[in-house]
Amino acid sequence: MKDKIIPEFFRRYGLNYVWGAIFLLINVYIATLSPKYLGIIIDVLGTPAINQQEVLKYIAIMILVALGVFVTRFIWRYFIMGNSRNMECFLRMEMLKHLQKMSVNFYSSRKTGDLMAYAVNDIGALRRSFGPGVALILNGLGLGLLSVISMVQVVHPKLTALALLPIPVVIVLITRMGSSIRKRFRQVQANFASISDRINENISGIRVIKTYVQEEDEVARFEVLNQEMKKSNIRLVRVSALMGPSIQLFFGISFVINLIYGSSLVKTGQISLGDFVAFNGYLTMIMWPVVSIGRIINVFQRGMASYKRLEEIFSVEPEIQDDALPDSEEVAEKLEGQIKVNNLSFAYPGHNEYALEDISFKLEKGQILGVIGRTGSGKTTLVNLLLKLFNVKPGQISIDGRDINDYTVENLRENIGYVPQDNFLFSATINENIRYFNDSYKDDDIEDASKISMIYDNIMEFPAKFETRIGERGVNLSGGQKQRISIARAIIKQPAVYILDDALSAVDTETEEAILTNLKQTMSGHTGIIISHRISALRHADEIIVLDHGKIVERGTHDELIGQSGLYQELYEEQYENEKREAFGNEA
Numbered sequence: 104m105k106d107k108i109i110p111e112f113f114r115r116y117g118l119n120y121v122w123g124a125i126f127l128l129i130n131v132y133i134a135t136l137s138p139k140y141l142g143i144i145i146d147v148l149g150t151p152a153i154n155q156q157e158v159l160k161y162i163a164i165m166i167l168v169a170l171g172v173f174v175t176r177f178i179w180r181y182f183i184m185g186n187s188r189n190m191e192c193f194l195r196m197e198m199l200k201h202l203q204k205m206s207v208n209f210y211s212s213r214k215t216g217d218l219m220a221y222a223v224n225d226i227g228a229l230r231r232s233f234g235p236g237v238a239l240i241l242n243g244l245g246l247g248l249l250s251v252i253s254m255v256q257v258v259h260p261k262l263t264a265l266a267l268l269p270i271p272v273v274i275v276l277i278t279r280m281g282s283s284i285r286k287r288f289r290q291v292q293a294n295f296a297s298i299s300d301r302i303n304e305n306i307s308g309i310r311v312i313k314t315y316v317q318e319e320d321e322v323a324r325f326e327v328l329n330q331e332m333k334k335s336n337i338r339l340v341r342v343s344a345l346m347g348p349s350i351q352l353f354f355g356i357s358f359v360i361n362l363i364y365g366s367s368l369v370k371t372g373q374i375s376l377g378d379f380v381a382f383n384g385y386l387t388m389i390m391w392p393v394v395s396i397g398r399i400i401n402v403f404q405r406g407m408a409s410y411k412r413l414e415e416i417f418s419v420e421p422e423i424q425d426d427a428l429p430d431s432e433e434v435a436e437k438l439e440g441q442i443k444v445n446n447l448s449f450a451y452p453g454h455n456e457y458a459l460e461d462i463s464f465k466l467e468k469g470q471i472l473g474v475i476g477r478t479g480s481g482k483t484t485l486v487n488l489l490l491k492l493f494n495v496k497p498g499q500i501s502i503d504g505r506d507i508n509d510y511t512v513e514n515l516r517e518n519i520g521y522v523p524q525d526n527f528l529f530s531a532t533i534n535e536n537i538r539y540f541n542d543s544y545k546d547d548d549i550e551d552a553s554k555i556s557m558i559y560d561n562i563m564e565f566p567a568k569f570e571t572r573i574g575e576r577g578v579n580l581s582g583g584q585k586q587r588i589s590i591a592r593a594i595i596k597q598p599a600v601y602i603l604d605d606a607l608s609a610v611d612t613e614t615e616e617a618i619l620t621n622l623k624q625t626m627s628g629h630t631g632i633i634i635s636h637r638i639s640a641l642r643h644a645d646e647i648i649v650l651d652h653g654k655i656v657e658r659g660t661h662d663e664l665i666g667q668s669g670l671y672q673e674l675y676e677e678q679y680e681n682e683k684r685e686a687f688g689n690e691a
Contacts (some may be wrong), residue, residue, distance in 0.1 A: 108197050108417060116189045116682035123182030124241055126429035131245035135253055136168050138384025146377030180238070186232025187253040194226045194413070204421040207492045208452050212639045216300025224295055228288075232406025239399045243392025250385040266386055271351040276349055280342055287403040288436035291414060294332040301325055307576070343401050351360035354390050355546045361386060370593050381539060389498040400613045422452075423491060423512060438518040440490070440599035440630035442466040447499045449488060458484045459653045464646070468599075470633040471623075473644030473661075475674065482634045483524065486604050489632070491515055492519060520593030522606035526585045528577030533562055534569040536577075544595055552595040555621040557614055590618065602633040607640055610616050617641060638675050647671070 109254045113120075139163040144161045147154065198221065254263040305321055307314065312321055365382060367580070368374045374382075445633050447462040459481045462682060474482050488495050491512055500507040507515065528536050537552060538544040549569065553559040559582070561584055576584045586609050601622075622631075625645060632639060641647050642661045649657035649671045657669045664671040 107190060107405065108194070110648045112190055112193050114526070116168050116186050116193075118553070119182045119186040119189070120237070123179045123186065123238075126175050127179035127238070127241050128245050131174060131242060131249055131347040131682065132181055133168055133171040133175060134246065135385070135388065136572075137165060137172075138381040138388070139253065140165050140168065141384060142375075142377035142379075142381030144374050144377070144499045146535055149376060162402050163522040167463075184234050184667055187230045187237075188235050191226055194229065194476065195222055198222050198226065198413075198416075204418070204423070206422040207487065208276075208422060209419065211564045214296065214300040215303050215629065216298065218297035219290055219299045219303070220296035221413060224292055225412050228292075228405045228409035229413065231402050232410075236399060236406060239392070239395050239402070243395055243399070247389050250388045254382055257469070259498055261366055262374075262382065263363065266382075267282040268359050268360070269356045270389075273350050273353045277513060278343065280400065282358045283342050284339065285408045287335065287342060288405045289408040289412065290335045291332070292408065294328070294335050295534045298328050299331055301328055320365060328661075353627040357386065357390075361573055366403045370547055373637050386447060422494060424494075436513075436517075437513055438599040440466075440518075441503050442632075443501045443504075445499055447485075447488065447495075449493065449495075450485065451484075451493075457653050459488070462653075462655055464648055464655075464658070465632050466632075466646075468630055469628050470645040471633060471643070473627065473633065473641030473647035474634040475638065475641060475647060475671065476635065476650035477670075477674075478636075479652075481653040482650055482654075485650075486521070486602055486632070486634065489602065490519060505673060520596045520598035521600060521602045522593050522604060524605045524608075526577070526582075526606075528580070528585055528588060530572070532567075532570045532572055532576040533588060536588055537561070537569075537595060539592055549591075551589075552591040555594050555618075556587040556590040557610075557618050557621070558591060558689070561587075583614070585609075586610060587618070591624075594622075597629075599629060601626055601629055602631070602634075605636060606633075607635065607637065612637075612639060636674075638671075638678055 140161050144158060144165075145163065147157055155598055178425070199600060202218065241387055242408065250404060251263065251267065281588060282452075301324070305325070312318060361383065365374070365379050369376055369379050378450050421683055441467045446465055449459045450457050461479075462485065464472065474485065476482055487493055489499065489507075491507060491510075497508055502510065531540075546569075548561065553562055553569075562568055562571070571579075573579050573588075577588070580588070587604055590603070590606055593603075607618060610618065616639070619640060633644060635641055638661070644661070647661060647664060648655050649669070651670055657664055657671050659667070665674055666672075
């Protein structure tokens with residue numbers, strides 16, 4: 104696991120374990136007094152002349168012992184069990200921070216269900232190791248050791264040795280089962296990740312599933328995963344379930360030895376009846392920690408399996424690193440918005456073919472760049488590099504005259520208002536989605552942004568208006584409404600640079616024109632990059648670049664490109680013909 108995470112946790116919360124261990128050992132010591140005083144009371148009651156005051160004295164002592172056990176047990180459980188919850192919370196926070204540093208490439212190679220399994224199941228298993236697991240070990244060792252010492256000193260050494268004879272066999276047997284449990288639990292976790300991912304896909308894609316009448320097929324596919332999950336759990340249970348009966352069998356042998364040999368010692372007067380009762384009390388005390396060895400092995404082997412899985416994910420270093428900033432001067436937090444791209448070439452990790460090749464352009468503050476091209480031409484890749492979602496070689500992109508790598512990722516993205524192709528909305532109110540949970544924005548700011556993006560009138564038609572909850576990923580809204588809310592989210596930031604990646608694809612041409620007119624006023628003095636497959640969205644750009652197979656094949660204004668015989672003119676004619684056919688169809 105990441106070297107600093109576990110040490111950092113113990114630096115913050117390690118003292119809780121120390122206090123927990125101290126009170127646990129005090130609790131164990133007090134608990135071992137109970138059989139001793141019970142044996143004394145039995146011996147006192149067995150005398151011909153019973154001393155009532157002495158009996159009451161020992162009963163009072165046993166009540167105090169019980170009270171001491173209660174108080175100290177509460178305290179150690181509070182420290183140890185409570186601290187395991189601190190660990191769970193701490194690791195989940197570190198996991199989220201770590202995942203947020205990961206690049207797009209990281210997420211493209213991992214399933215959502217697998218990441219959910221790390222954050223829920225694996226951290227939960229590790230929490231049980233550092234909570235109940237630690238408590239069971241400390242309690243078992245302390246209780247077992249003090250009980251054995253008491254059995255030897257207070258009762259009879261030979262009886263103790265014979266009664267404990269089967270226990271080493273139990274420990275060896277259970278230890279050998281540990282590695283098998285760890286391997287099988289890792290398989291259970293992997294199957295859980297697959298099931299989580301399948302459920303997530305089914306819920307997210309429920310409309311597509313229903314549209315294509317694939318409910319039964321999806322159930323059948325899920326049943327296969329479900330059966331695999333069941334089989335892996337049964338394989339795990341076969342091993343873990345064997346522990347309990349094995350321990351009980353060998354402890355039964357211990358009690359038989361104790362009854363046979365111990366009763367003979369009582370008959371011959373070598374030990375008193377009270378000593379024999381106390382011995383059985385100690386033996387019962389030992390039985391609990393030994394019986395719990397099975398549970399301890401289970402908990403720790405599962406915890407180790409989860410630890411290894413978490414170690415794998417935490418060991419992945421973020422691909423996007425903030426390079427050290429120059430010592431001589433600080434980079435301004437508020438950017439002006441001048442962008443220069445110089446001979447930019449980029450290939451995705453693991454691919455030899457360039458997604459972008461030799462791209463160059465310059466945008467002054469307040470200018471708007473239009474980007475167009477067929478699907479797969481590299482438009483979104485260009486945006487990803489401007490947002491530094493992938494590493495950029497020094498000298499290829501500069502902002503305000505400084506290399507993009509001189510800026511921290513946070514500083515860079517704070518100055519960009521980005522509207523992606525895939526509009527993601529949270530399961531919250533429209534108000535919260537526009538301001539992105541930032542309470543610094545006023546209601547007037549939210550309304551102004553919604554008016555510019557032409558979503559205001561739609562919002563006012565909802566019963567709860569801006570407080571309307573829109574469901575997960577905006578499931579209650581149309582594609583155009585989701586796009587316009589996403590645009591409002593970018594507008595309210597008032598960033599130095601606006602980037603719209605096919606952000607108007609789901610709105611009609613009339614609404615598109617109205618939004619573009621509003622944006623032109625809003626973006627005055629701000630740099631803008633508008634990516635679109637619609638030429639109508641790029642008409643007013645100061646410059647348009649046409650991408651094809653990752654290269655700029657044409658550049659110029661709309662009027663200049665229309666006059667050239669190239670890809671732009673070809674796209675224009677295709678769209679013009681489509682619009683004519685649609686208009687003719689509507690008239691018919």
